[in-house]
Amino acid sequence: MSSIVRPYGDTTGDGMVQLSFTLPVAHDKRAEGAAAQLAAKMGLDNAMVVHSKAIGTRHTFFVVYGAARHLVNLDEVEVVERDYPLLSPKEVNEVVKERLGRKLCVVGACIGTDAHTVGIDAILNIKGVAGEKGLECYRELRVVNLGAQVAVPDLVNRAIDEEADAVLVSQVVTQRDAHLHNTREMAAAFREALPPGRRPLLVVGGPRFDERASAELGVDRVFSRGTTPGDVASYLVHRLVASQKEIPA
Amino acid sequence: MTAKPLLPLDPDLVARARRLAELAGEPVVEMARSHTTVSVERATLRLAGLTGADPEGIPWVNRLVDAVADQTGIEHGVALPVFHALAEGNHPDLERLAHAAAAGGVKFELPTGRAHDSASDLARTAVGGGFDRIDAQRRTRNQMSMFIGDPPQRPWIYLIVATGDIYEDIPQAQSAARAGADIIAVIRSTGQSLLDYVPEGATREGFAGTYATGENFRLMRAALDQTSREVGRYVRLCNYASGLCMPEMAALAGMNRLDMMLNDCMYGILFRDINPIRTFVDQRFSRQIHARAGIIINTGEDNYLTTADAVEAAHTVTVSQLLNEYFAHEAGLPDELLGLGHAFEVNPDLPESFRLELAHALLARQLFPDAPLKWMPPTKHMTGDVFRGNLLDGFFNLAGVMTGQSILLVGMMTEAVVTPWLSDRDIALQNVRYVLGAAGGLAEDFHPPADGFIANRADEVLGEAVDLLERIRDDGLLDAIADGTFGIMKRPADGGRGLEGVAERAEDYFNPAGEVLESDEEAR
Incomplete structure (x- = not known):
């Protein structure tokens, strides 16, 4: 089993993630472009803005899907494992x-x-x-x-x-x-x-x-x-x- | 609007439950009538027009009451010593009297004879000014809701803002109102309920909430008046009369036209560890002011279910609602100002959890058919799983619609994760709008069978409530609270915060505001 993993959508290695956020921008074409640009800068390839909706006149809410470029090395993950025996x-x-x-x-x-x-x-x-x-x-x-x-x-x-x-x-x-x-x-x-x-x-x-x-x-x-x-x-x-x-x- | 009965509840059992709540509450009312507190006295001075604070931010009402308390005590009421000192003529007004008193330059005494009569007349005239303001605000509210209009639908949609900065809260509240909120509640800064004074002026820094101050009330109400005209419905404003300053909060709310106030008969005791006697005395005075001001109170039964299991403790909600109803009626609040609370907190993993919720909600609806019940969203079983949270909130909204709830506190899928984001509020309102649009009239078709699960469960909870009320009547309410009957917390009558600010009234106790409020009650 490889210790290098990527997010899983429906195919191993596809890297797919979903995220949602709001930008302080009126809802228009430019706002959608801004959302795609942000997703790209966050490391998502082929980002798809699947939902955008005005919140009031000055904000827009987005749901974005895309493939994360980043890899996770499980060997480098640090957590606190239980260091005591579990008793009844x-x-x-x-x-x-x-x-x-x-x-x-x-x-x-x-x-x-x-x-x-x-x-x-x-x-x-x-x-x-x-x-x-x-x-x-x-x-x-x-x-x-x-x-x-x-x-x-x-x-x-x-x-x-x-x-x-x-x-x-x-x-x-x-x-x-x-x-x-x-x-x-x-x-x-x-x-x-x-x-x-x-x-x-x-x-x-x-x-x-x-x-x-x-x-x-x-x-x-x-x-x-x-x-x-x-x-x-x-x-x-x-x-x-x-x-x-x-x-x- | 009177809710139609849908459950075959035994009318004798319902009458018995009410009678038991009355028997449990009566001794507490007697105690409230025979005591006063520093906050009752400060509220009286606020009604008499004393505002402002010293350079350290301590309000002049505190300075003045403390000075009187040191010299004559508060057991006679502070009005006579204060207005006697004012009548002596060395101080042009209450504020400058307070300045001098804080500096130790005023000798307070209880006037007798003619001096007594002129001091009490002066005091009555002064608090009369406060009641005039409250009455004028009540008339304005009535006119605005008549001419601008009330929300077209029930339940009214209740939304929370809480940035800590009143100038940030205002645009958020206005945009929430434009997006569909009928009621805006401004959450208070964490810990304000434990302050034994009300901060002064507009505030821009809070801790997970915004300080409740007279000026913040005024600013927010003015902004919502503007938005009310814009959206064509009167948007109501809610804040909190809980904690150590209930009477003062009530006075400030009445004079600044708040429309709803959180005001629970036991919340401060159980969840803030405020002394039980202090709470019951303050609660009665604050509710009398709310009654005069036409403010809808919101009680806090949801809290019992966040600390105990919502199925096992369902009957404690009913018991608390009945006690809140008794204390509210006694203080002069009619049913239409009684926003009794309850909540959607049954563990969603429990089989038939939704049917249990419907049973509990319908029981409250039927026991209090004329009260504007406040229906509160899930919090205890909200996890970081925001997707499941949104579904749960949808079921909460549906239960509210099916059982004819009056005020719906909008649930956030990010409960337990973050204080609500702009988008959280928008998604939550979308959820409410969908359910109201898709099933707004469902109550009309919802008639649970008389021998079904829902009817039986409601019956069972009512029976358990009556059993508990019997125990409370036998033990006394204060002892029941001391024993941890509600919400598991044990709160003895001689413990908790604020006891030092309580005094038993002397024979000659005089409070001009109390006089007006008691005569309001007798007139009813």
Whole structure:
């Protein structure tokens, strides 16, 4: 299997892509020409402007198809692969009980002005997500879900009071990079409040995070779109309770 | 327009649900009647004509109320101390009194005898000016909607703009109106609901939204008046009376002719962690002003479904609608100003999800046949898959048409991806227009069988709502909120933001605006 690929329309190697955009130009022949020119500059061969429509008097919306000239080398793709074994809830409970000898405490919250608890609830609530039950359902985990719009100092204080092993923060609102600012603020607050050995594991998640950004954001782990409670539980056990080789793979 | 009943709901059960909501709400109304807040007092000063802010941007109404609160407290109302100080004659007007008070140069006291009577007369005359403005705006709205005309179709099409810059919002709102929007809502800057003051003046920078200010209201309304004449229908303007400044937002909205305001009885408590007592006191006063101003309130039941499962929590929407209805009626809002909310949030992967949506929407329609119900689009199950999102929005539009919804908030296929682009709005309106054009009259042919899936599901939700209302009546609404009955959030009555701005009214509490609003209610 070649590691060089192109987009696939209906024939291997055809490179076909579809895109849509608006230009601040009145809808006329020139506007369509401008759309084709843009597509060509974006690297599309034989660009076809298949749809153009006026939006008001000064803008035009386009749908364009064309063959991308660019190639992708799969060998050069960088992603964060799961670097911990995936455990079942039963295995998580067993490992915690055996190795930790007490319940593992997780404090979760949406911080800043973010009122969208859908992410943190998917991971923490019994209800869970995608058929997987949330962390509240794990017998050996003690979950404190602080809900929406928790101020960072309140989160830090609560985490200290609860002697949290891990802090889970979810951020859905991303306008003007609010999720990144809030995460950095949270990480800095924990660093300030607690010495390295006593700091809980900091985990942040949300649909628009880059999983590679954990160091830059000052947290231990970033989870992105499609994360399930099982992913998070397995990661927590991996980092907090046992070293990699001790856990059944 | 009264909606025709299509479901065989048990009338006794419906009556029981309403009675339970009343029983649950009554103690809260009593509490609201016996308390005041800094925002109620500031709204009173706004009605009396005090505007402007100090060089740091803190409004003079805040400065003045804070100064009075330090000296006499707010439990007597600020009107008497303020107008007594004004009557003493050392300060030509409220604004200059506020300047002096902020500098610590005014001694406030509660007047007695003749001084009391002249201060209260002065206060009544001053807030009378604010009510005159509100009444004049209401008359203007009535005239404009009569002469220019209302939208030819139902549902009215509700569209959001939110650039952060009022001067950018204006052309966007005007072009949205030209493209078919009947209602323009200007989303507020993130976090404004947690500010304990209303920013002042025209604003050009916001955070994922535009600050709600009196001047921004005025500018946008003037622009939409122009566009209304151009497009031949009165384009309505919507903003938010939620958060810590509900009464002030309501006063500013009334004086600047906004037409709709988001105003939910519990949203601030549950989703903004605002103190429950603060919220209920502010909510009642703000709704009384909306009633005077003829403003349609929009309640926020959609929010329950974004945090809980839309099937399991369907009955919490009904319960909240009934509570919102009770509190609104009590504050003097008639059915035609009651934009009760609900939303299309059932997981689309669930079998028969669309039929469940129809059942829930029809239940709301039938329980509140004269209310301009607000139908809100899917958000929770919108993903980055914009193609599927557009299909889902189409089904949302169809459900709205089939069940006779009154106000339709246009769904964006890019929900959860970006704040709407120009093209997103255009595609979304095209979707709405197609459904309205192709199936606008479908409600006429839609009669779900009395023993069918939809009728049974509506019945089931109503039954669950009655069960929950019984529990709320037994526990008390404040305790139910503290226990996390709504939207899963637990909010105790002694927690949350803004509690420090609440006071129990003293025997001699005086508020000239409150007097007018209470007598409005008695006249009804």
